[in-house]
Amino acid sequence: MTQIPVFDATSPSDLNRALAEIEKALDNASPVLDEPVETEPSTSDTLDVETPPDFNIPAFSQLIGIRTEVYDQIRNALKSGKRHLMFYGPPGTGKTSLAELVAGHLYNSHRMVTGSSDWSSQDIIGGYQPAGDGSIRFSKGILLEHFDKPLIIDELNRCDIDRVLGPLFTVLSGQPTTLPYLRNPADENSERFVILPAAKANAKQHEFAPTQNWRLLATLNSIDKASLYQMSYALTRRFAWILVDAPEDLNQFVRDFGALKGYWSEEPPESAKSPIADIWSIVNDIRPMGAAPFIDVMAYCKAAAPDFNFFVGAEGESKSIYLSAFQVSILPMLDGVAHEQANRIAVNISNVLGLTTDSKEAKELTRKLLSLAL
Incomplete structure (x- = not known):
């Protein structure tokens, strides 16, 4: 049976021995990849462009009390070129249901997740993960896993928004962003993964490109804004903000x-x-x-x-x-x-x-x- 070493952190000599053991363990666990990591292609050779989304969002009969102006704002924002929508307002106004129905109208599939204070950018974008053979490789987060459909983030301000979505700032502005992750972590000359802002035919293995169906729809309870994480101005203007208020009558x-x-x-x-x-x-x-x-x-x-x-x-x-x-x-x-x-x-x-x-x-x-x- 392997004996687990025990160190006294208050002893300088023990502390030095512990640091040496840790450094040795890290050297043994360093990634060794004989072959580059193969990720799934971002898009197919032929882009899915034959069915553009329908921006004529109807007034959903199952949602009573949603004001007419809300539907007008959604339609006009989408038609004006805004891809990403933020539904905000008091609790209980139907923001989540509205986001789901809008996503369902725009595309036949969507993914919804609920914000958490435990999230990091790795949860949404991705990051290095152990591969099980002593190596590490890049693993896609929720967004990149579902880069082909609308992604709904419910109660977005329950996470540290800028930290989680920070790598997407330039993508949401229509520019590519390079991630700090190598396609082959063992080769410092390997390409870094890149997130593209739009669909691309024959995207390379290190490029993640969305389909035309991808967009972010998020909800935010305005009553929580004083106690939960705030959204910076830089990220705020990447969304069309739709106030979902209490019923008018x-x-x-x-x-x-x-x-x-x-x-x-x-x-x-x-x-x-x-x-x-x-x-x-x-x-x-x-x-x-x-x-x-x-x-x-x-x-x-x-x-x-x-x-x-x-x-x-x-x-x-x-x-x-x-x-x-x-x-x-x-x-x-x-x-x-x-x-x-x-x-x-x-x-x-x-x-x-x-x-x-x-x-x-x-x-x-x-x-x-x-x-x-x-």
Whole structure:
């Protein structure tokens, strides 16, 4: 059995011996490649140019509440030559679903990944990896593995954006970029890998060229921008930025979504106003949110009372159901609001639900909101 050496890092002599052992191990593990690394060709001999993408993005019927201007901006950005789109806005507005549907319209296949603080450029672009025989070779990252289709990066600002996408700066600007990786790591005169900005027939073994179907579509929650990684100006201008905001008419959204889910058998009166829309508006004045958490509120209310009516004023049991649904689905998303803002939300929601300021329910709502306030 091989005995593992043990060193005392506080001893100068032991430390020198340890460094010598490490240097020896690295020499033994240095890459030895008899033949150059063969990577897959970047493109076929004949480029796929017969089916240009259709930039007439439709209004997707499965996405309720997406504003008309969003579709106009997507279409015009693509037609003007922008390849890469950034969908940003409050949480729950449907950014990820919209990115997937746009990618699916542009091409019949796409890949989606979710940003992570653990990412490095090797995860996205690629880098040296052990080959299993004591050598190393270049291994493609997610982007180069899928250089033939749209790549969706969900919640992009959860990674260190400039560090991860830095090698792509020049490519996104339409210029090739040379990577710091040799095709044959054992030969210092070997070609370095190059990422090309456009398709190329008969691309060389060290060249990665996208097809016309490749583009980046990313999403970014604007509510996270203060605490997560920021995007530099240099990278920002490589994208067309599409704001996906909360629905323009909150009451109409409640009406449309309820009809879609079959929450009522008869259409509510045209003049009817839903307390959910009022609560949503109160919250959005402080911290804008999309439909997703309020869809959860509606589902909660229907689960609590199958005949729940969203278009009458809060009465009797419905008050406690609304409060309970708010605490389950909305309250956690208000963490970190200012003390004065928490008070304002509590007062305004109490008014919508017909709660007096000295009632037990109003006091409990205020207490819970203040517990999250700064």
